[in-house]
Amino acid sequence: GENVEQHPSTLSVQEGDSAVIKCTYSDSASNYFPWYKQELGKRPQLIIDIRSNVGEKKDQRIAVTLNKTAKHFSLHITETQPEDSAVYFCAATDPNDYKLSFGAGTTVTVRA
Amino acid sequence: EPEVTQTPSHQVTQMGQEVILRCVPISNHLYFYWYRQILGQKVEFLVSFYNNEISEKSEIFDDQFSVERPDGSNFTLKIRSTKLEDSAMYFCASSDSGRLGQPQHFGDGTRLSIL
Numbered sequence: 001g002e003n004v005e006q007h008p009s010t011l012s013v014q015e016g017d018s019a020v021i022k023c024t025y026s027d028s029a030s031n032y033f034p035w036y037k038q039e040l041g042k043r044p045q046l047i048i049d050i051r052s053n054v055g056e057k058k059d060q061r062i063a064v065t066l067n068k069t070a071k072h073f074s075l076h077i078t079e080t081q082p083e084d085s086a087v088y089f090c091a092a093t094d095p096n097d098y099k100l101s102f103g104a105g106t107t108v109t110v111r112a
Numbered sequence: 113e114p115e116v117t118q119t120p121s122h123q124v125t126q127m128g129q130e131v132i133l134r135c136v137p138i139s140n141h142l143y144f145y146w147y148r149q150i151l152g153q154k155v156e157f158l159v160s161f162y163n164n165e166i167s168e169k170s171e172i173f174d175d176q177f178s179v180e181r182p183d184g185s186n187f188t189l190k191i192r193s194t195k196l197e198d199s200a201m202y203f204c205a206s207s208d209s210g211r212l213g214q215p216q217h218f219g220d221g222t223r224l225s226i227l
Binding site for chain 1: 143145147153154155156157160162167168170203207215216217218219220221
């Protein structure tokens with residue numbers, strides 16, 4: 001099955017700086033990669049996703065890049081704000097089933 | 113914006129008892145999922161459900177677990193005889209298609225505590 005690795009496990013950034021989270025996946029057949037933000041005690045909330053026919057996608061301050069050859073994808077948050085503090089999970093889905101395989105999560109802390 | 117709703121928000125149960133966790137997926141969605149998250153760990157897939165049957169299940173989803181869509185709106189997860197290690201947050205999710213690239217939307221979760 002799919003195995004998703006996520007790094008770093010924790011990330012502390014100064015407000016206004018950028019944050020980058022990286023994930024790798026094992027199944028070359030995977031071709032949908034969502035990112036979820038989870039605040040303490042709340043639901044995982046989809047913030048951005050990318051499909052394998054696209055190399056990069058941007059939505060305001062967040063962007064995701066995908067390198068299919070290397071089987072890795074990254075989340076970039078620019079101009080970080082205190083409300084960006086949360087746990088971020090990457091995930092991958094392969095075309096043979098519908099389940100999401102999640103990474104272990106990155107706890108992002110934005111220092112004011 | 114339509115949401116997935118889950119009840120109860122917190123369930124405390126004695127070990128060995130049965131629990132039923134309830135979910136109301138987004139109304140026009142056809143694919144339903146249960147995931148669990150043990151405290152401090154990642155979200156893990158349990159089961160997916162489409163057209164009134166299980167489409168896939170993980171190794172976690174053993175004979176103690178079952179799912180049901182008893183009517184046109186509810187989707188339930190039953191744990192027949194709970195164990196201490198079943199303590200976790202259980203999330204229901206739904207998507208409007210099982211095709212690749214269809215976002216899965218999560219509910220707020222049910223925190224299950226087994227005593």
